[in-house]
Amino acid sequence: MIPIIKPLMDEAEANAAARVILSGWVTQGPEVAAFEKDFAAYTGAAHATAVSNCTTGLHLALLVAGVKAGDEVITVSHSYIATANSILYCGAKPVFVDVDADTMNMDPALIEAAITPKTKAILVVHQIGMPADMARIMPIARQHGLKVIEDAACAVGAELLWDGEWQKVGRVWGDVAVFSFHPRKIVSTGDGGMITTPHADWDAQFRLLRQHGMSVPDTVRHKANTVIFEEHPIMGYNYRMTDIQAAVGREQLKRLPGVVARRREIADRYRERLADAQWLGMPAEPAWARSNWQSFSVRLPDQADQREVMQAMLDKGISTRRGIMCAHREKVYSGSPLHAPLQNSEISQDKRIILPLYVQMTDADIDAVTDGLKKATK
Known part of the structure; x- marks a missing residue:
């Protein structure tokens, strides 16, 4: 049987996972932090935040972009259902536009007519690894004051020519990009995701929201010389990646x-x-x-x-x-x-x-x- 895909893993990933398991720290910790740093360096992003999967990353991206109940988000129907679901999680409505027949990505010519007073953001998909036409999409978004989220679930390692320079998807031409590390993707951690953004304040909110809204990360509390009592000032989520996954991801990134x-x-x-x-x-x-x-x-x-x-x-x-x-x-x-x-x-x-x-x-x-x-x- 010739399968649709085979993840490329060997002793390097197995040894990385074993090293973390034997270390005694297996949940979100130093390996996650190192993976985030490695991923940001690879993509050229200012900030990278690891999450449990791409769907949870899209949810956080939309929340931090300010999408709420009653808002509309322009996106494509032609994508895995997680794209539209992430909008619904916020209580907002997806407004579907068609794709280009050749690239299967959002047709920029259809965006402007889909904008209404309720439109809050555009959720662009880099479909099956092909970059969307961001050079045409971004001017429309900025003209109308819309946030742009890039669903880059399949697109790690893809590139786009921007201002005469080849840039990797994830450097972020909009406001945030979100990746998947599912086994069908070309970097896999079993499951998992990564959010990249140029905005330091967005990155801080992602980190707060992914860990139950807890004011003090586990790593900080663990290293402290004094007793620390954490607080939960906002409602957050359990969207964390484990250190086992991150260790595997670091090998995959190589x-x-x-x-x-x-x-x-x-x-x-x-x-x-x-x-x-x-x-x-x-x-x-x-x-x-x-x-x-x-x-x-x-x-x-x-x-x-x-x-x-x-x-x-x-x-x-x-x-x-x-x-x-x-x-x-x-x-x-x-x-x-x-x-x-x-x-x-x-x-x-x-x-x-x-x-x-x-x-x-x-x-x-x-x-x-x-x-x-x-x-x-x-």
Whole structure:
């Protein structure tokens, strides 16, 4: 079986976890602090805060951005449901706009018409590792005084050309970016997330909120020479990362440059091997973007049945996944406002499939996938 993805881990991650376990400090502590520092350095971010997963990170980002009950947040339906759920957690409403057919990212041309007096923020998704068009999105947001949250769940290691310089996703072109370390992502800590921001005051609030609103962190109390009684001045959450996860994450981060380079090689190989299959639509990478290729999504011909193609691939021992889901099709969002039809979003869910992509893939694996796809769709 050729799986959809394989996390790249070995004795380095196992030894890092064992070291923390044997240290006696396994929850949020010195390893989390070190991981935050390493991650900020890698992305070029001013501040980084580790959390339990990307969804909790998005929740905190929206809360600190001031999103509350009755507000609206412009976002895309074409994303994992956690994106829209994080808005609902705040009591706000997601306002869905369509995506660009080629990049599957938010179409900037649709944003302005979706803005109302209730709009508080724009939640942009860097979909499956492809950077969104921030150069077009940010001027609209700033003109209308809107906060911008970047859902970078899949995008660690991706880059965007900004003011003539290649910058990594997470340096933050908006106000905050949030990452996922789920096993489907190219940096994994089992589960976990990271928030980056240029705002020191936002970072301080993230740290307070992730630990029950506790005024004194465990690490400070542990090192104190006098007795400290903590306070809880605000309602917070248990959104902490463990030191075990952080130790694994630090090892994963060391691998990241090589992992991204190899994934880009595999994506090039896919395009090369599928060049003669003109009935398939290839994912587009704009000149100003460098994807980490967290996923490689191809557009099926109109006459092809998505499920039948995926089953034919599975019968050959090749795992695939359907196109990214659309939250507005789920019952919980059936009444959410849609700003114009979401045609490209729905087509991307119904007519695309995601191919296997992981560092350990061989050329023979890639050839098996592409040959199987051609036979299943021609």
